[in-house]
Amino acid sequence: MRHTVRLAVQEQYLRGATMIEKWDHARRLGFDAIELRGAGEGHFAARLDELKAAAAAGVIMPTVCVDMRHFVGDFDAEKRADALVQMKSQLSVMAEIGGRLAMTPASYGMFSKRLPPFVPPRSDEEDTEILLEAFGQLADHAESEDVIIALEPLNRYENHMINTLADAQALCEKIGSRHFGIAADTYHMNIEEADPPKAVIEAGPWIRHVQLSDSNRLEPGAGHIDWPVILDAVWAVGYDKELAFECRLSGEADEVLPVAVRRIRQSAWS
Amino acid sequence: MVLTAKPETPTRGEHDRLLREAVRVLLRNWHGHATVPSRSLYPHQWSWDSAFIALGLQHISATRAATELLSLFGAQWADGRVPQIVFNPAVPDDAYFPGPSVWRSSAIDGHPPIATSGIIQPPVHAVAVASIVPRLGERGLRFAERAYPCLVDLNAYIRNRRTVDGGLAALVHPWETGLDNSPAWDHPLAAVPADHTLFETYTRRDVAHAGVGERPTDDDYARYIRLMLMYRDHGYDDDWVRAEGEFLVVDPTFNALWAWSELALAEIARRLGRDHDGHLAEAARITAAMAERLWSEDRGLFVACDVRSGRLLPERTVAGLIPVILPGLPPKVVAALIATATGEAFRIGAPDVHGVPSFDLTDVRHEPRRYWRGPTWLNTTWLVARGLDVHGHHELARRLDDDLVGLVAKSGFREYFHPLTGRGHGTRSFSWSAALLIHVLAASD
Numbered sequence: 001m002r003h004t005v006r007l008a009v010q011e012q013y014l015r016g017a018t019m020i021e022k023w024d025h026a027r028r029l030g031f032d033a034i035e036l037r038g039a040g041e042g043h044f045a046a047r048l049d050e051l052k053a054a055a056a057a058g059v060i061m062p063t064v065c066v067d068m069r070h071f072v073g074d075f076d077a078e079k080r081a082d083a084l085v086q087m088k089s090q091l092s093v094m095a096e097i098g099g100r101l102a103m104t105p106a107s108y109g110m111f112s113k114r115l116p117p118f119v120p121p122r123s124d125e126e127d128t129e130i131l132l133e134a135f136g137q138l139a140d141h142a143e144s145e146d147v148i149i150a151l152e153p154l155n156r157y158e159n160h161m162i163n164t165l166a167d168a169q170a171l172c173e174k175i176g177s178r179h180f181g182i183a184a185d186t187y188h189m190n191i192e193e194a195d196p197p198k199a200v201i202e203a204g205p206w207i208r209h210v211q212l213s214d215s216n217r218l219e220p221g222a223g224h225i226d227w228p229v230i231l232d233a234v235w236a237v238g239y240d241k242e243l244a245f246e247c248r249l250s251g252e253a254d255e256v257l258p259v260a261v262r263r264i265r266q267s268a269w270s
Numbered sequence: 271m272v273l274t275a276k277p278e279t280p281t282r283g284e285h286d287r288l289l290r291e292a293v294r295v296l297l298r299n300w301h302g303h304a305t306v307p308s309r310s311l312y313p314h315q316w317s318w319d320s321a322f323i324a325l326g327l328q329h330i331s332a333t334r335a336a337t338e339l340l341s342l343f344g345a346q347w348a349d350g351r352v353p354q355i356v357f358n359p360a361v362p363d364d365a366y367f368p369g370p371s372v373w374r375s376s377a378i379d380g381h382p383p384i385a386t387s388g389i390i391q392p393p394v395h396a397v398a399v400a401s402i403v404p405r406l407g408e409r410g411l412r413f414a415e416r417a418y419p420c421l422v423d424l425n426a427y428i429r430n431r432r433t434v435d436g437g438l439a440a441l442v443h444p445w446e447t448g449l450d451n452s453p454a455w456d457h458p459l460a461a462v463p464a465d466h467t468l469f470e471t472y473t474r475r476d477v478a479h480a481g482v483g484e485r486p487t488d489d490d491y492a493r494y495i496r497l498m499l500m501y502r503d504h505g506y507d508d509d510w511v512r513a514e515g516e517f518l519v520v521d522p523t524f525n526a527l528w529a530w531s532e533l534a535l536a537e538i539a540r541r542l543g544r545d546h547d548g549h550l551a552e553a554a555r556i557t558a559a560m561a562e563r564l565w566s567e568d569r570g571l572f573v574a575c576d577v578r579s580g581r582l583l584p585e586r587t588v589a590g591l592i593p594v595i596l597p598g599l600p601p602k603v604v605a606a607l608i609a610t611a612t613g614e615a616f617r618i619g620a621p622d623v624h625g626v627p628s629f630d631l632t633d634v635r636h637e638p639r640r641y642w643r644g645p646t647w648l649n650t651t652w653l654v655a656r657g658l659d660v661h662g663h664h665e666l667a668r669r670l671d672d673d674l675v676g677l678v679a680k681s682g683f684r685e686y687f688h689p690l691t692g693r694g695h696g697t698r699s700f701s702w703s704a705a706l707l708i709h710v711l712a713a714s715d
Contacts, residue, residue, distance in 0.1 A: 001289055001293060001329055001330060001708070001712075002712070194302075195300065195302065197297045197300070198297050198298060198300065200297075201294050201297045201298055202298075226331050226333050226334070228330060228331045228332070228333075229297070229330050229331035229333070229334060232293050232297075232330045232331070233293070233297055235290065235293070236289075236290045236291075236293035236294045236297065237290075237294070238290065270329075270332075270405075
């Protein structure tokens with residue numbers, strides 16, 4: 001269906017000593033926005049002045065993608081508590097710079113039920129209880145800052161708790177906050193969803209952020225995802241915010257990203 | 271003719287909302303390889319539905335549109351027939367009646383690798399293929415190479431196994447006409463016994479999903495079952511059914527779409543660098559035979575012919591207007607068709623009529639809520655609109671397109687609509703209603 005899309009690129013692909021230089025690069029590559037990377041240990045909050053200045057200079061930075069070693073669903077209570085502190089801080093930074101959303105998976109690289117030892121040290125019920133508590137707190141904090149916390153389902157090899165949009169949607173419905181939603185990533189969906197466009201339609205308004213990556217984790221167009229139909233599904237549920245490239249690259253950024261940007265815009269326009 | 275806009279005609283701003291809804295319907299009804307017409311009432315793949323669906327689906331994903339049709343061709347019989355239903359093996363046998371255990375296609379030599387029904391439906395598929403090929407870019411020719419021989423085999427089946435005197439195709443079951451319970455079939459069906467004891471063995475499923483007043487009657491359904499069982503028990507033998515079947519009609523819409531499909535095949539053959547003269551000649555032959563055999567001067571439209579009694583069936587149905595799709599009709603026939611379409615029987619373009627009613631508004635048998643006995647359907651409305659375009663009547667065609675959009679805006683993606691009130695009837699989230707809305711709005715971009 002003929003429509004236009006807003007595209008964001010994660011900052012690690014951009015050259016420049018300052019955010020303003022990186023923004024120039026992003027624009028040259030064809031992007032409309034930058035997705036920030038949210039490091040832990042207070043590093044993201046330490047960038048507040050830099051990011052405020054960039055925002056004042058017109059750099060569009062609506063979202064931050066978490067970039068930490070541990071997450072809110074960690075088996076270790078201390079790490080969970082720290083992840084909550086970090087995520088609340090990231091939400092506050094986004095509010096201060098005029099952004100709209102921070103995102104995190106339940107965990108990453110901690111456990112997979114598809115790899116030895118197969119049985120996690122915690123029950124499904126305990127997982128759910130911990131995630132409800134964590135995202136309940138984050139939703140409250142996001143509401144107080146008027147931003148959004150989004151949960152990203154990861155594929156089964158990277159996370160054992162939340163793999164599908166429906167898994168995330170179940171948490172969203174239990175918490176029931178307009179400040180808590182789903183970050184849908186096309187790479188993980190390609191592995192986990194029987195029918196990715198239908199999964200988008202079913203999750204509908206709970207989808208608050210979208211990340212693009214092809215079937216092989218490379219930039220859109222470098223794999224075999226049927227882009228027109230997934231973009232139409234996202235459009236049909238009324239999502240009109242940025243689609244953020246979160247992917248590895250098949251070549252030099254300056255060569256492959258402008259091609260991918262054109263392909264995605266063409267797919268949406270077809 | 272000067273047409274005034276209907277007050278409820280949706281604005282362009284509303285088109286966006288309708289398109290998003292339509293995309294949601296089609297993506298929900300997709301089942302990995304094809305689209306179900308409706309998740310409740312029709313949980314399998316239907317032949318002509320898939321062609322209309324593919325026309326809309328191509329605007330979402332040309333890949334899916336091609337897959338939709340190739341899936342259907344994957345169920346083509348060795349004799350060339352493309353079956354009316356391809357059964358989803360993941361759906362229980364009794365989810366739809368008559369299901370695979372009643373049709374028993376696997377008992378036939380040359381049956382496809384999946385269970386199907388044994389009858390056919392109007393051949394709209396070539397038109398869909400021709401529309402999709404250019405959208406597939408460099409993959410278009412590969413798709414055309416795969417689809418073309420299937421389409422040629424289907425038309426050869428129609429020509430070699432289904433034609434009767436005069437060279438037009440005959441249909442052996444009302445379900446083959448697409449307009450299942452059209453009043454035109456009342457007379458030929460009256461010769462078929464309505465054996466209600468069949469309901470001791472078989473249970474209708476359709477009335478569980480739509481109102482009894484919106485579906486065919488039990489009498490008609492008993493006849494449908496009898497006809498399919500007899501055809502089945504004769505091994506779906508077309509020599510037998512043409513000689514002895516209790517129902518044998520020559521339908522103007524089926525034959526017109528057959529001729530139209532030959533024109534589409536000519537276009538596909540041209541793209542493939544093959545000879546296309548044969549397709550053009552076949553389209554001309556069918557068109558001329560229709561004008562000679564099915565044109566009714568005093569009814570002002572094409573009518574069906576009951577082969578068993580040898581009589582033309584006088585009912586004025588939308589099936590008699592759809593041949594306007596053919597570019598080779600004599601001008602006076604086109605003029606008469608348009609006069610009939612805009613006249614008292616159908617009143618298309620009138621402020622209080624929505625789309626093209628499926629049956630004569632002035633006939634005492636007109637039932638505005640019952641399936642094909644009066645309601646407006648979007649596929650037949652779309653076909654008439656395209657025919658009006660073929661002959662340069664663009665303003666009237668636009669009106670029908672606007673009506674199509676307006677009906678959906680007013681009543682949703684229903685299966686069919688009351689021709690005067692525009693209220694929706696039959697099943698909801700109906701795939702071809704969504705697909706044709708997309709196709710019409712995409713064409714008007």
